[in-house]
Amino acid sequence: MQSLRDAQIGAFTFFASPLPHDVCGSNGLPLTPNSIKILGRFQLLKTITHPRLCQYVDISRGKHERLVVVAEHYESSLKDFRKPSKPFSPEKVMQIAYQILEGLEFLNKHRMVHRALCPHNVLLDSQAAVKLAKFGLYHMTDHGADVDFPIGHPTYLAPEVIAQGSFHHSDPLFKEPRLPSGPKADVWSLGVLLFELCVGRQLLHNIDISKRLKFIITLGCMDDIVTVLAEEHGCLEAIKELPENLLTLLSKCLTFHPSKRPTPAQLLVDPVFEDISSLYVPYNKPVGLFSSLRCAHLELPENINELCKDDGEDYLAERAIDEVYYLWCLAGGDLEKELINKEIIQSKPPVCTLPNFLLEDGESFGQGRDRSFLLDDTTVTLSLCQLRNRLMDVAGEAYYPLLEDEQSNLPQSNSSNDLSTAVSLPLIIRERDTEYQLTRIVLFDRLLKAYPYKKNQVWKEARVDIPPLLRGLAWAALLGVEGDIKAKYDSIDKETPIPTDRQIEVDIPRCHQYDELLSSPQGHVKFRRVLKAWVVSHPDLVYWQGLDSLCAPFLYLNFNNEALAYACMSAFIPKYLYNFFLKDNSHVIQEYLTVFSQMIAFHDPELSNHLNEIGFIPDLYAIPWFLTMFTHVFPLHKIFHLWDTLLLGNSSFPFCIGVAILQQLRDRLLANGFNECILLFSDLPEIDIERCVRESINLFCWTPKSATYRQYAQPSKPMGENINGSFGKTSTFYTTDYQDLPKTDLLREPMKLSELKAEVSPRISAEDLIDLLELSGPVPFKTPMKRAKAGKPKILAVDIRSMEDFSRGHVTGSVNIPYSSAFGPDGELVQCPAATTLASFKGRVIVILSHALKSAAMFAAHLVKVNYPRVCILDGGINKLKATGLLTVPSPQI
Template identity: 75%
Template sequence: MPPLKDAKLGAFTFFASALPHDVCGSNGLPLTPNSIKILGRFQILKTIVHPRLCQYVDISRGKHGKINFIMYRSSMKVLQLAFEVLQGLEYINRHHMVHRALSPHNILLDGEGHIKLSKFGLYYITDHGADVDFPIGYPSYLAPEVIPQGIVKPKDPTQHERPRPSGPKSDVWSLGVILFQLCVGRKLFQSLDIAEKLKFVLTLGCVDDIVTVLAEEHGCVEVIKNLPENVLTLLRKCLTYHPSKRPSAAELLSSNVFSAVSSGYVPFRQPASLFSSALRCADLDLPEDISRLCEDENNDFLGERSIEEVYYLWCLAGGDLEKELVSKGIIKSKPPVCTLPNLLLEDGESFGQGRDRSFLLDDTTVTLSLCQLLNRLKDVPGEAFYPLLGEDQSNVPHSGSNTELSTSTLPLIIRERDTEYQLNRIVLFDRLLKAYPYKKNLIWKEARVDIPPLLRGLTWAALLGVEGAIQEKYDATDKDTPIPTDRQIEVDIPRCHQYDELLSSPEGHAKFRRVLKAWVVSHPNLVYWQGLDSLCAPFLYLNFNNEALAYACMCAFIPKYLYNFFLKDNSHVIQEYLTVFSQMIAFHDPELSNHLNEIGFIPDLYAIPWFLTMFTHVFPLHKIFHLWDTLLLGNASFPFCIGVAILQQLRVRLLSNGFNECILLFSDLPEIDIERCVRESINLFCWTPKSATYRQHAQSPKTAGDCNGMNKPASGFTVDYQDSTKTDLGREIIQLSELKSEVSPRISAEDLIDLCELTVPSHGKMNIKKTKSSKPKLLVVDIRNSEDFNRGHIPGSINMPFGSAFTADGELVPGPASATLQSFKGKVIVSVGHVSSNSAEFAAHLVKLGYPRVCILDGGINKMKPTGLLTVPSPQI
C-alpha cells in the first residue's frame, strides 16, 4: 500500500443503467441491479497498485444507482511519457483489463513528474459498457476497431449477451493519438463534429502512413519531419490501423525505441503479502546510518500512512463523499415533479421530460479536502505513528495519550468511530501484523482490547494461526470440475446475507462458489451442509480480494469450533453438542432451564442453526464481526456461553411464554445487544470449569496456551481456555444416552483439584501447587453415608447423605449442612458420591431448587483416592 505523501483523494461519479422492475432471472429471483454488479467488479481494482497508476481506494453506491469513486490522485519528454504510460497499460493488461478511456486528462503527473493513469478501471467494472447508458472512451482517441461496435446494450437483461470487449491494443492507438497531439502541439479533429471524426478515423485504413496523413490534415507536416527518428517510429507503431499488426504495450516496452530511456527505470516488484512463502523483507533497504530513519523533515506523519488508512480516517473524521459531490455541483437533486417520465403517444410524439443528462458520464474529478482530518489529528503526537513493541507493554494502546487511555474504556461502537483512537489502533496493529508470526502473542494481547475494523480480516487470520503459502495451495485446488454439491451451493448462495451489496453482487456469488468448492474438494472426508455458506460469508467479506485467505481462514476455523460437524452423518456430534449446551443452561440459569424443560422447548428446536453456523445465520454481518472478535480468542467451548448469553437476554420473555410462543419468538429472533452478549459470555465462560464442556467429538488441543487466557471473573479464579491434557484424572468418555440423562455437567478430578487449590503430594501422580485465597470458591458436597465420609473425604467438603438430604416435597432437610449449602448458592457446587448416577440425581434436585453452577465429579470419589488428597476428620476430644 503506497503512502499518501503529496497525493490527493479524488472522486468522480456516474449512474448505472436501470433495469426493469418486473423482470426476474432464470432462478425466479429479481435481477441484480447494475450498480451492485459494478460495485462487485470494482473490488479487484483496489488490489491493482503500480507506480504508474492512480490507486482506487473505495466505491460507494448512492441513490438511484449512483456510483461514487474515490481515487488516489497525483498533481518530459515524449519518450519518457510514452514509456511510463505503457508501463501502466502493460500492468493492467496483465490483470486482463483494458483502459479504453485513455485521454490527456486521464494522464496525470505526480509531484516528481512521473505518470499516473487515471480511471483505468471504468471499462472493466461496467462490463465493457453494458451496465451504463454512456459510451466508455472519447471519440477522438478511439481505435478504428472500436468505432464500428458503437454502444451495444443487451436487449434482454435476463440473458447474458454482452458486447465484444475491446482488446488491449486499442489503448496503444489512443496513446499514439495523444503522443501525436503532444508532438504537434494541437488537438486533433477540432474542426469536425463527432460523426465526422469517426468517419475520418475509419478512412485511415486505406492509407499506408497514417502519421503523415494526420500531419497533412492538420497542417503540421514540417513538425513531424523534424521529430527524432525513434519518436516517429513510436508514433507509426502506435498508429497502426489493423490491430493484428499493431504492437501491444508489452511489445513496445521491449522494443529498441525506448533503449535510451528504459535503463533509468527499475522494474516494479509487487510487495510480498502477509500470508505467503515469500520473504517480506527481501527488498528492505536500510541506510548505513540507522539514525537517518528517524530524521524528521516536515512532520508529515500522516503522509507516510497508506492511502486506505487515510481515507478510512477521513470518513471517521466526518468526511461525506456525497456531500462533497453535491457541494461541487456534480450531484444535482430534482424535485419529484421534475422527475416524472415522459408520455409517448401512438404516433411517436412524446411529451414531458427529455433525456436526463445526469445519467450520462460527468468526467469531472473532485479533489477531497483533508483539512478536517488534519485538524482532527493536529494534537496527536508523532510518537503515536511509531509505537514501541515489547512483550512487557500493557494491553492498552501504546501512544501514551491520556485521551486514548480513557477512550479505551468506552463502549466498542464509540471506540470504532473515534478518529484518534482508531489511528493509534491501526498503526499499532499494522506494525504487529507486519511482524507476524514473531509478534503473535502481542496480537493476541491487543485483540483482547479490540480489533480495528480496517485490519479485522488480517487480524482474524493471525488469531487463527494462518501461515504459509496459502495462495499456492488455493490455486492448486480444483474449483472448476463439477461436483455433486454444485447444485446445493447454487441454491444457497443467493440466500446468504444478500442484504449486503458486496456479497449479493455477481462477483460476490462467483467468489462464494469458488471458496466453498475449494473447501469441499480439499476435505474429502467431510460434506457440504447448509450453513457452510453462512460460515464463509464473514471471511469472504473481509477478504473479498483475497479468496485464498478467506479459504485458509475457513479451513482453520472449522476444525477449531466445528470439528466433525460436517461429517456425512453428524447426528451423534450434533446431539452431544446440544446436550452439553443444555447442561450449560442448567449450570448457569437453573430457573430458565427448568422452565424450558417443562414446556419441552429443547435446544434441538432452535440452537442447531446457531452452532452449525456459529451464529452467522442468526445475526447480520456487523454483529458477527464484534461477536467473532471475541469468539476467536476462545476455544471450542466459548460458543456455549454465547448461546446462554443470548437466552439470558430473552429470559423475561421466555419465562413468561409457553411452547408455541417460544417457537414464534425464535422464528424471528428479537434484537440482541451484541456488546452485552459478548460481555456476559466472557463472564459465563470464566465461571465454567474447563472440563464441564468436555465433548468426546471435540478436536484435541494441539498446543497449550493457545489463547493466553482471558479475564479473571469476580469469583477470583482464572479459567484456562484449553481443555485439560488427558490424564487418569481427566474426564472419561461416556455414552450419549448417559450424558443426556444428566441435567448438570461433569467436571474432572483434575479440575476439582485446581478449583479447590489443593496441593497434591510429590509422590502422587500430579504435582499441582496453588496459593490458597482467603475465600473458598466452590463447595464439595459428599453425598455418601457418614461412615464412608469419615473414612476419607475431600478437604473442605460437607457431608449430605443422599438418602436423607431431601424431604418428601423435594426440599432440603434443615440442618448445618443445608445451611452451609445455602450460603454457597451462586458459587460452584460439586456433587461427589460413589457412583455418578447418585451424584447426577442429587445435582438434578439442586437444579430443581434453583441452585446455579451445580456440577458432578466425573468418576466419583474413586477418582480422588489415588491422589492421596483424601482426609479423615480429627478425633473429638
C-alpha cells in the same frame, strides 16, 4: 496499498443503467441491479497496484443507481501541458510514452485494458511521473454494458472501437455480445495522445463529434496516418523535426489495422526505447503476508539521526491511502456532500424528473433525456483538513509504536499514548473514534507484518479490540493461518463438476444477500469457488446447509483473497465445528446439544426448568446457532463483533454465547409457553451483541474447563500447541481446549450419550476440583488453569455420603450433607447447618461428591430443581481422589 505521500484522494461519480422492476431472472429472483454488479467487479481493482497506476480505494452505492468511486488523485495531468506554451521535449514525450506503456502492460497482465486513455486521465505526480487514472471504468462496467454512456473519449478511440458503434444490452437491436476492446485499442489512444503532445494542440478540436468519428474511420485508406494528421492540423514541419525514434513510435501506435498494431508489451521491448528502458527498474509486486518466503527491504541512512523527523513532518502521508480514507470517513467525511458542494450532484424537483412519453406517430411529450445520467468525468479532491485537525494532537510516536515485551499480560495497547480511557468505552464508540482507530491500525499493521513472530502480541492486542480495517488479517493470525496459502488454494480443483454443485447454487442466492458485496455476481462466483474448494479438499466431510453462512464472514473480509478466506474457514471449522460436517453427524450434534442443555442448567437453572417443563429443548432452535456459529441468525456486522471474541476462546465458548442469548430473552421465555417460544425464535428479536459478548466472557470464566468436555471434540494436540492467552486479567481459565491438556487419571472419562442425557448437571474432572479448591499435596501434575487468588472462594464441595464414610476420609473444605437426609418429601432442602452453608454458597460453583454417580446426579438435579445455579458433579466420584492422597481424616477429639 500505496502510501498517500504527495497524492490526494479524489472521487468521481456516475450512474449505472437502471433495470426494469417487473423482470426476473432464470432462477425466479429479481435481476441484480447493475450498480451491484459494478460494485462487485470493482473490488478486484483495489488489488491492482503499480507505480504507474492510481490506486483505487473504495466505491459506494447511492440512490437511483448512483455510484461514487474513490481513488488516488493528482491535480496535474497531461491536459495542462497540451498547449504550445508548455510543449514537452521529444525526450520527455518518449519518457511519458514509456511510463504509460508500463501501466498498460501491467493492466494487460491482469486481463484489463484502459479504454479511457486521454490527457486528463494521465496524471502527473510531484516528480512528473505518470499515473494512469480511471483505468478501471471499462472493467467495472462490464466493457460499458452496465452504463448508458460510452467508455472513452471519441477523439482517442481506436477505429475498430468506433466501427463497432455504441450498444447496450437492453437495446432491442442488440442480438449477440460484441467483442470487448483489446490491448491494441489503448495503443491507438496512446498514439493520438503523443501526437497532441508533440504538436501542442488538441486533435480535431474544431470538428463536431460525428465528423471526428467519420474522419478517424476514413484514415484506413491512408498510407501514412501521422502525415495526414499533421497536414490536417497544419503542423507538418513540426512533425518532420521530431527525432526518428519518436516518429517511428507514432507510426506504430497509429497503425490503422489492429492486426498490424503492436501491443504495449511489444512496444516496451521495441528498439525505439533502447535509450530509455535502462532508466526504469521493472516493478516487482510486494510479497503478501501469507506466502512461502517474504522479507522486508530495509535501507538505513548513513546518518542514523535522519530517522528522527522534524515536528512538522506529515506522518499521515506515510500511511497507506486506504487507511487515510478510512480515517477520513471516521472524521466526518461524506462523499455525497463533497460532490454536492462542487455541484457535481444536483438535486432536482420531482416535476423535473417526469418520464418522456412517445406516441405511435413519433411525437414525444415530457422531459428529454437527463444528461446527469451520463458520465461527468470531473474528479473532486477530498479535503483532508478536517482529518488533520482531528489528528493534530496525536504525537508522532503513535505512528511508530515500540513493541514491548511479549510476556506482558496486561490487556492494553502497546502504544505510547495513554488509551486507558478509550479502552473502557463501548466498542461501537471506539470503532468510530478517529484518534483511537489510528493508533490501533498502526499497531496492528506493525504486528501483522511481523506475523507469525509477533503472534502472541496479536493475541494480546486482540483481547482489547480489533480494528475493523484489519479484521480479516487479524482473524487469520488468531486462527494460526501460515504458509503459502495461495499455492495450496490454486492446487485445488474447483472446476470439475461434483454432486454438491447443485446445492451450493441453491444456497448462495439466499445467504446474506442483504449485503451488496455478497449479493453481487462476483460475490456469488467467489462463494462458489471457496465452498467448492473446501468440499473437494475435505473428502471425509460433506456439504451441509449452513456452510455457506459460515463462509460468508471470511469471504466478506477477504473478498479479494479467496485463498485466505478458504484458509481461515479451513482453520475455523476443526476448532469449533469438529466433525459437524460428517455425513452422519447425529451423534456429534446430539452430544453438543446435551452439553448445551447442561450449560443452561448450570448457569440459569430457573430458565432451564421452565424450558424443560414446556418441552422447548435446544434441538428446536439451537442447531442453526452452532452449525453456523450464529452466522445464520445474526447479520454480518454483529457476527464481526461476536467472532472477535469467539476466536479468542476455545471450542466451548459457543456454549456461553448460546446461554447469553437465552438470558437476554429470559423474561419473555419465562412468561411464555411452547408455541410462543417457537414463534419467538422463528423471528429472533434484536440481540445486544456487546452485552452478549460481555456476558459470554463472564459465563466462560465461571465454567470449569472440564464441564464442557465432549467425547467427539477435536482430538488432543501436543503440548505447546494452541496455548493462547485468556480473555484478560480477570479471566479464571485459559482458552486451551480441555482435550489439549496432558492425559492423567484425574481427567474426565468418556461416557455414553444416553448416560450424558440422563444427567441435568455437568460433570467436572478431579483435576478441576483440586485446582479450584486450591488443594496442595502430592499431585502428580501441574494444572494450566489460572485461579482467582483474592476474594471469597468460588467453589464448595458437597459430600453426600453418609457421615461414617465422610469421617473415614474427605476433601478438605468440603461439607457433608448425606443424600438420605437432604431433601424432604416435597423435594425441598431440609434445614440443617450444612444446608445453611450450602445456601450461603448459592451463586458459586457447587461440586457434588459421592461414591455412586447416580446418587450424585440425582442430588444435583434436586438442587437445580430448587434453582441452585452452577451445580456440577465430580466425574468418577470420590474414588478418583483416593490415589492423590488429598483425602483427609479428622483428628480424634481429646
